[in-house]
Amino acid sequence: MPLEPLRFLPLFKEYVWGGRRLGTVLGKPIGDADRYAESWEIVDHGVDQSVVADGPLAGTTLHELVTQHGEALLGRHHPQPQFPLLLKFLDAQLTLSVQVHPNDAQAARLTTPDLGKTEAWIVLAAEPGSKIYAGLKPGVDRARLERELAAGTCDACLHQIEPRVGDCIFLEAGTVHALGEGILIAEIQQASNTTFRLFDWNRVDRDGKPRPLHIQESLDTIDYHRGPVAPQLPQPTDRPHVERLVACDKFVLDSWRFDAPEKCGGDDRCHIVAVLEGDVSIKQQTFRRGESLLIPASCTNAVLEPRGRAVLLDMYLP
Numbered sequence: 001m002p003l004e005p006l007r008f009l010p011l012f013k014e015y016v017w018g019g020r021r022l023g024t025v026l027g028k029p030i031g032d033a034d035r036y037a038e039s040w041e042i043v044d045h046g047v048d049q050s051v052v053a054d055g056p057l058a059g060t061t062l063h064e065l066v067t068q069h070g071e072a073l074l075g076r077h078h079p080q081p082q083f084p085l086l087l088k089f090l091d092a093q094l095t096l097s098v099q100v101h102p103n104d105a106q107a108a109r110l111t112t113p114d115l116g117k118t119e120a121w122i123v124l125a126a127e128p129g130s131k132i133y134a135g136l137k138p139g140v141d142r143a144r145l146e147r148e149l150a151a152g153t154c155d156a157c158l159h160q161i162e163p164r165v166g167d168c169i170f171l172e173a174g175t176v177h178a179l180g181e182g183i184l185i186a187e188i189q190q191a192s193n194t195t196f197r198l199f200d201w202n203r204v205d206r207d208g209k210p211r212p213l214h215i216q217e218s219l220d221t222i223d224y225h226r227g228p229v230a231p232q233l234p235q236p237t238d239r240p241h242v243e244r245l246v247a248c249d250k251f252v253l254d255s256w257r258f259d260a261p262e263k264c265g266g267d268d269r270c271h272i273v274a275v276l277e278g279d280v281s282i283k284q285q286t287f288r289r290g291e292s293l294l295i296p297a298s299c300t301n302a303v304l305e306p307r308g309r310a311v312l313l314d315m316y317l318p
Contacts, residue, residue: 003072003296005282008050013038019093021184025125026089026290038090041292042272044083045191075268075297077317085251086191087272087292096179098154098199100218103173107194116173118250119189122313123167124276127182133158134169134177134229141224154199159228168232168245174223186274188315190250196221254314261305264295264314271295271316278310
């Protein structure tokens with residue numbers, strides 16, 4: 001039987017660098033703590049599982065959907081050992097550590113094998129002077145990076161961007177990066193949680209100890225041929241309301257700006273949709289800013305109806 005559009009319960013992650021904008025800006029049902037860093041919207045990664053929020057499949061995990069309803073969910077991309085993409089929102093009140101993620105081949109060789117982690121960020125809010133660090137400056141090689149790390153000046157090697165709302169930063173596996181303070185983003189990535197921490201800005205915890213780093217793993221993972229990363233230049237598509245932000249071998253990311261009903265899906269693959277502005281209804285369900293849904297491949301008659309003008313992200317497998 002065809003599956004209907006699916007709404008999932010968010011998984012909240014509290015880290016030291018988080019804040020409260022997942023609640024105040026995106027309307028998430030966070031608690032009273034001050035450090036809500038991430039809201040995992042669509043995830044099938046080990047014990048981290050999205051759970052269907054309502055409808056006849058309420059309480060079903062995303063992994064159970066993949067294993068029990070794989071063809072209806074994934075269409076042309078069935079079968080899969082797990083749902084291959086992960087959608088999250090991040091609120092950075094402090095600058096994150098400088099990180100790098102492995103590619104598929106590198107991650108498969110880990111003690112606990114994982115997928116690689118290619119990802120894309122979409123900036124939802126940015127305070128004046130906020131920065132994103134993305135890629136190495138021109139001419140930086142491993143030797144130069146090692147010298148700067150030893151001196152505690154790794155940032156001298158990093159390309160910096162002052163982001164604007166709407167910017168899309170595409171980070172292929174192997175790219176050095178860090179999310180700066182004061183930035184709220186949506187992130188689409190491979191379903192991986194493998195991160196190597198290269199540099200933590202010489203910070204220490206309350207006990208005066210630095211957080212653990214993965215310097216050797218990071219240095220071995222970095223693609224030194226990949227220099228500065230600039231925001232993506234949106235490309236037109238054959239649908240006037242849709243712009244292409246990213247098209248790679250891991251996912252496609254489109255941005256919609258629309259004020260009239262538009263069809264989504266019907267192409268034998270599932271679509272992840274995240275509402276960034278306005279209200280959008282589908283099959284008598286309404287999704288507001290900061291909410292997301294999964295349109296299964298078998299749902300061929302999905303029409304997104306905005307209330308006024310709306311902006312959303314549409315994400316799917318190539």
